[in-house]
Amino acid sequence: MIEVNGLTKRYGDVLAVSDLTFTVPPGQVTGFLGPNGAGKSTTLRMILGLTRPTAGTTTVDGRPFTQRQAGLHHVGALLDAGDVHPGRSAAAHLAALARGNGLPRRRVREVLDEVGLAAVARRRVGGFSLGMRQRLGIATALLGDPPVLLFDEPVNGLDPEGVRWVRRLFRRLAAEGRTVLVSSHLMSEMQNTADRLVVVGRGELIAEETVAEFAARGGRTRVMVGSPQPDRLAAVLTDAGAAVAAVGDGGSAVLAVTGLTAARIGELAHHQRIVLHELTARTASLEEAFMELTAGSADYRAGYRAGYRAEEGR
Ligand SMILES: Nc1ncnc2c1ncn2[C@@H]1O[C@H](COP(=O)(O)OP(=O)(O)OP(=O)(O)O)[C@@H](O)[C@H]1O
Secondary structure: OEEEEEEEEEEOOEEEEEEEEEEEOOOEEEEEEOOOOOOHHHHHHHHOOOOOOOEEEEEEOOEOHHHOOOHHHHEEEEOOOOOOOOOOEHHHHHHHHHHHOOOOOHHHHHHHHHHOOHHHOOOEHHHOOHHHHHHHHHHHHHOOOOOEEEEEOOOOOOOHHHHHHHHHHHHHHHHOOOEEEEEEOOHHHHOOOOOEEEEEEOOEEEEEEEHHHHHHHHOOEEEEEEOOOHHHHHHHHHHOOOEEEEEOOOOOOEEEEEOOOHHHHHHHHHHOOOOOOEEEEEEOOHHHHHHHHHHOOOHHHHHHHOOOOEEOOO
């Protein structure tokens, strides 16, 4: 179990992490999601005691990680896959870590097998692809057979087969009762892997919930409405309580409307004698729900009043 309490990190004017509180329970995969720069890496580094918090605390199984004597036995982490001496072989890199942490030599062979690098164990890491480096980073995290595992963007550089493999690995580690925290900036990577999500944006906690709860949020429907009279229509719909955003770039204006059914929008338009060219209900994907959540969907209403808020794509 990882507990993060009121965690804050300031770099000069930048508030990288702001009063963050969440827990990561054992036996589950927790996705740590947020756009680039949201503060995920900084948080992981603070959990590991590599970065000192400006305020707040983090504990691993009840104690600050820095108070743990045998680090790799307690927490395994993949932070930066590039952080390996390029002249060393994968086996030599892992053997040095095993020695330094009092781990049996056989663990090197076991984790190399586990991550599929046994055949290239003697090759210099400098010649490894990004995907192979990620696998080596995962092997390093597994080396001490720890109950708590942190992975920072582990899927970067992996091919589709690698992505499937890493998903199965995380699920198995959680099924063994371990605490697994995996950061990503893509919802699509997490929706088939994680049980729970901790979502951050601009250093702040946005949501902490199960993927099922998040999916319910993602299942929200919005209605795409095309009209040659978008300004009047948008005013009518916002007055009726809807959130309205403009979609696309010119041509026939299309509004993305949430908070009213397609039938109600049609009735309102008819009542106000506003012409409609399109009226289509769309269910948002989880990725869209995530983007909307992290972009601050509350801006939609204000966004319309200040002029349309342009959205990309549909
Ligand atoms: N050592 C540092 N000095 C100054 N600013 C930093 C430092 N480390 C991080 N930051 C800033 O803190 C913020 C959060 O960065 P962080 O790397 O934790 O985010 P992230 O969610 O991991 O993003 P990414 O997915 O891009 O890695 C960013 O604005 C970043 O520029």
